[in-house]
Amino acid sequence: MRFNRLDLNQLVALDALLREKSVSKAAERIYLSQSAMSNSLTRLREYFQDELLVPTGRKMVITSLGERLAPEVKSILISIQKVTQIRETFDISEVDAEVSIIVSDYVSSVFMPAVVRAVALEAPNVRIRMSILNGSYLDRLDRGEVDFVIAPENFTHPAHPTEFLFQDRFCCVAWDQNAAIKAGVKFEDYQKLGHVVTQIEEGRTALFEDWFLAKYGKVRRIEVICLYFSLLPSLVVGTNRIATVHHELAKLYQSTFPIAIHELPVEMPIFREYIQYHKSFGSDQVSLWFRDLLHRVAAQMNSGVKQ
Structure with a gap:
């Protein structure tokens, strides 16, 4: 189909x-x-009378016109996607669709299993595609490449809607035979013992480190850095090390590994997770249903969190 002499497929x-x-x-x-694709680039260059992409060494660089076109084209395609999802009647049990969501491994462990079960009951033809929270997740949300992101508030995108989802608290986990811990974890134990932590980005550990340093002016003794929150409980087993872990995650893995759960010897704020979605898809029927389902599942989790 052509509009103003442009084949719209080329967008x-x-x-x-x-x-x-x-x-x-x-x-x-x-x-x-x-x-x-090379043929498409040739046709696009002819239509816009601009190179759009020019080779520079081994890379290609966008021209100034290309830079101006990029957000406009993205906006058009998002609007088209929104239009194609409009239906006169809506019965989620009959909907054949895929929902994509970016989550941390913590969320995928403690929250998503209940979500997947609920979806299977209410919408057997809806598929869920999960991908891990990484450095590109905000760009993917902004480009409309993913339907939802679940992340802590300070990891959310300022340009898109944010809704509180669920909360958890932190605790300390240790091997249940850790001889260095006599009667709970005291502050001096927390200072002295080695810690296992998660690195969420290259060169950056979880936000707890920044909070702890700002609050107490001290640095924890970090001895092991791993990739995922879900590895923390297993990595203290057989050692005198400890880890600061989300309480729901610790409870989940206590039945799998010989670990003991201790209260933190420091007062730390409640940890909160938020759901985000692209601002253009807020009224989409599948999006509305899925967000409602997430909130219903989250309500059960919130009811068990100690304040």
């Missing part, structure tokens, strides 16, 4: 090219052959 190709800055990667993104 999808243009979006991919401007995102990837590579013909081959753009082709992979939208499942075209590299030759077909």
Whole structure:
């Protein structure tokens, strides 16, 4: 279909090219052959009378016109996606759809199993695609590539709606035969013992480190850094090390590993997780249903959190 002499199918190709800055990667993104994508780039260059992408060494760089086009094209495609999801009647049990969501491994362990079970009961034809929270999640949300993100408030995107979902508290876990812990974890124990922590980004550990340093002016003795929150309980087993863990996660793994759960010897604020979705999809029927389901599942979790 053409509009103002432009084949509208080329907008999808243009979006991919401007995102990837590579013909081959753009082709992979939208499942075209590299030759077909090269042909699309040629046609787009002719239409806009601009190179759009120019080779510089081994890379391709977007032209100034391409930079101006990128957000407009993204906005158009998001609007088209929104229109295609409108239905006169809505019965979630009959809907065939996929919901994509970005979560941390903590959320995937303690929260998502109950969500998956609820979806199976209410919407057997709805598929869930989960991906891990990493450095690109905010860009993916902003580009409309993912339906939802669950993250702590200070990890949310300021341009998109945010709703409180559930809360948890932190505790300390240790091997249940840790001889260094006599009667609970005291502050001096917390200072003296080695810690196992999670690194959420390259060179940056979880926000607890910043909070602890600001509150007490001291640095914990970090001896092991791992990739995932869900590894923390297992990595203290057989050692005198301890880990600061979300309480729901600790309870989950207490039946699997020989660990003891202790109260923290420091007062730490309640940990809260939030759901985010793209501002253009707030009224989408599947989005409304899924958010309601998340809140219903979260309400059960919130009711068991010690304040």
